[in-house]
Structures are given as structure tokens and as C-alpha cells.
Amino acid sequence: MDFITAQNLVFRYLEEDETQVNTKVVRNVLDDVSFNIKKGEFVALLGHNGCGKSTISKHLNAMLLPDSGKVYVDSLDTADEDEDFTIRKKVGLVLQNPDNQLVASVVEEDVAFGPENIGIEPKEIRRRVDNALKAVDMYDYRNQPPHKLSGGQKQRVAIAGIIAMEPSCIVLDEPTAMLDPKGREEVMSTIKRLNREQGITIVLITHYMEEAVDADRVIVMDDGKILTQGTPQEVFSQVELLKRHRLDVPQVTELCYNLKARGVDIDTLSLHSDECIEKLLEVLK
């Protein structure tokens, strides 16, 4: 069953002129965008800066509404004002900079902030906070001040704050962009585990191709439109299309592509180095 459906989504921001009286409509930032995301799926959303990824993410929890077209979340129309609250409980948003998302002076208070705000009772908050911190492997840090944590740890606490709201889906907008390699790895393995073990639907916005290879599906945006979508294998095999749009493919895939172009007999362009090595060893036999 589809959990999220975007149908012919069109969106433009209104731009104010200097007098701030007249507003002029600029180009379509999202231009006829359609996609479906199934319950429990892990989808990666890729594309250059400015192509509309963050604008899409804000449509997935009714922070922005389409100018035309529709977005449905669990069959609810995001344009239906009565459903705003329900939709925001179903879809949690994690942003790029963890420092902008942590508000309290102690980790567990931070995670409790969301549930407190919607009037959950204290005993239930305790249960949710403990579960959420365990789910991101930060339970041992529950009494620490967030500013003492590493970037990856802070981002995991921010994710715990979203999990404590018990969403069915988490949209992460470049959650690893400000992290070092270790922090990126921590956050990526946390996201994958939440998807695998708790069945949480994941929409991961990223510009690291390597973070998209393990997704169930990849959607590639270019200038407000969907350029291509499919399994990682289907998408990253289109090396020429992606390159024409100045997008990268994973390094291993690029290596396979170049070897093939030089006449090496490999059929599929691998996404993982282990698979690539196996193929090469076969060819060399």
C-alpha cells in the first residue's frame, strides 16, 4: 500500500519585491512531480542544490501545500486543514543541522519535548523517551548536555526526538551533510536499523551517492522535475544520463562503467565493491 502519494505536484514560492506590497510569482520550483512511497520503504531523494528536495520534504508533512496537484499521506489530503495535526504526527522531519533542532539542556529532556508538547502523560513520555534513546543507541547519554556530544551523536538525539512522537515515516533532509565520516556512518546505520527493525518508512534526502545504494528506491530530481526513479541498480546504471545532468554515480559504479567502456566484459555496473571484485575475478579467470 502506498503511504505517500504525490500527484502532479506543482509549487512556486511567492517573491516579495522591495516595497513588500506586491508579490510576484516566480518559476515553478516543483514542476509536475509525481511519486509514490510505500509503507516501510526506504527511499533516497537525490539532486543538486536548489533542485527542490527540501521543498518536497516540506510537502510531505503539510508544512507547504501544492499550488496544484495533490499530496496524500496515509490517504489523508495534506491540503485538508483538519488533518494537519494527524499528518505531522505521522511524518517526522529531521533537518541538516542538529544544533538547530536540540532545544533542552539535557538529552532526555530534549527527546521528551515533542511528546510533552502534545500532552502525552508523564509515564508514557518516560517510556517513549527511553525507547527512542535506545533505538538510536544514545540511552547511556540521557543525562548529558547536548552541547557535549559529537555531531553524529547530536543528530541521533534529534532523530530520537522524532521517534518519541512515534511517526510511521521519517523524512531526513541531508542529515549527514554537517557530519564527519564517523558521524555519517553512525547516523546512516541508525536510519537503516529503524527502517529494518521498526518498519519506519524512510525518505532520505542526500547528495552522497553512497548513502543511496542501500535504499529500496531512488528518486533523482533535476530543476524541479523528476529526472529518473527506480531501484538503485536501475538508477545508477544510467551513468550517461546522470553525468549529462552533472550528477555523480557511486565510485564503484563509475569504475565498472569505465572498465566496460575500455572493453572489459562486465554485464552489470556494480554498486558495491565486493560485487565488483567478484565480477572482475571472474573476468580475469
Ligand SMILES: Nc1ncnc2c1ncn2[C@@H]1O[C@H](COP(=O)(O)OP(=O)(O)O)[C@@H](O)[C@H]1O
Ligand atoms: N522560502 C523560499 N522563498 C523563495 N524561494 C525559495 C525558498 N526556499 C527555496 N527557494 C528556492 O526554491 C528552489 C528549490 O529550493 P530547495 O527546495 O531548498 O532545493 P534543495 O533542497 O534541493 O537544495 C531554489 O531555487 C531555492 O532558491
Ligand SMILES: [Mg+2]
Ligand atoms: Mg535542501
